[in-house]
Amino acid sequence: MEVIAGRRSVRHFRPDPVPPEKVELLVQAANWAPSWRNLQGWRLFVLQGERKRELLAAVPETNRGRSGLEEAPLALVLVADPEQSGTREHKPYYLFDAGLAFAHLALAAWNEGLGTCCITWFQEEKVRSLLKLPAHLAVVALSPLGYPAETPAAPARRPWKEQVIFLDEGN
Numbered sequence: 378m379e380v381i382a383g384r385r386s387v388r389h390f391r392p393d394p395v396p397p398e399k400v401e402l403l404v405q406a407a408n409w410a411p412s413w414r415n416l417q418g419w420r421l422f423v424l425q426g427e428r429k430r431e432l433l434a435a436v437p438e439t440n441r442g443r444s445g446l447e448e449a450p451l452a453l454v455l456v457a458d459p460e461q462s463g464t465r466e467h468k469p470y471y472l473f474d475a476g477l478a479f480a481h482l483a484l485a486a487w488n489e490g491l492g493t494c495c496i497t498w499f500q501e502e503k504v505r506s507l508l509k510l511p512a513h514l515a516v517v518a519l520s521p522l523g524y525p526a527e528t529p530a531a532p533a534r535r536p537w538k539e540q541v542i543f544l545d546e547g548n
């Protein structure tokens with residue numbers, strides 16, 4: 378619970394590099410996420426240097442998360458293949474499965490003292506052309522990855538009791 382409740386979306390970072398073995402650990406954490414029929418239709422790009430800077434052109438100046446992509450040493454681009462992830466009764470699973478993978482990654486990152494920020498407001502076509510992605514791949518989310526330079530306050534959550542409905546035989 379300490380990691381789960383303590384994790385924050387981080388938007389300001391120190392420039393310190395992230396050791397490659399930590400990046401590998403985070404990818405392994407994502408790779409253990411559940412997915413529909415274990416199809417794992419997502420892939421993760423890790424960008425740095427000039428490739429990371431090019432990504433900024435796809436993110437609106439007014440997106441609060443943009444500063445994180447500027448400052449952190451690494452940027453993540455989470456993509457998914459809706460065909461590979463599968464669809465059942467008109468319900469595509471690629472966003473759900475990629476989201477679970479990101480959640481695993483973000484929590485493992487926080488546990489290592491690293492920050493992330495899920496960013497989904499960006500120009501998908503610009504990212505697609507930057508990474509030369511084929512048309513069948515969807516760009517699900519971007520994220521900075523690095524050591525936080527801020528301690529963000531926790532945005533309040535609804536009381537958990539309002540989120541749950543317990544049913545038994547009497548109701």
Ligand SMILES: Cc1cc2nc3c(=O)[nH]c(=O)nc-3n(C[C@H](O)[C@H](O)[C@H](O)COP(=O)(O)O)c2cc1C
Pocket residue numbers: 384385386387440441442443494495496497498529531532
């Ligand atoms: C699907 C999704 C999309 C998001 N898109 C953005 C975004 O484009 N820019 C941004 O700054 N934060 C974005 N966020 C981060 C949320 O604003 C953040 O998770 C929420 O305010 C709760 O804060 P916390 O993550 O620190 O607990 C996104 C989060 C999710 C789950």
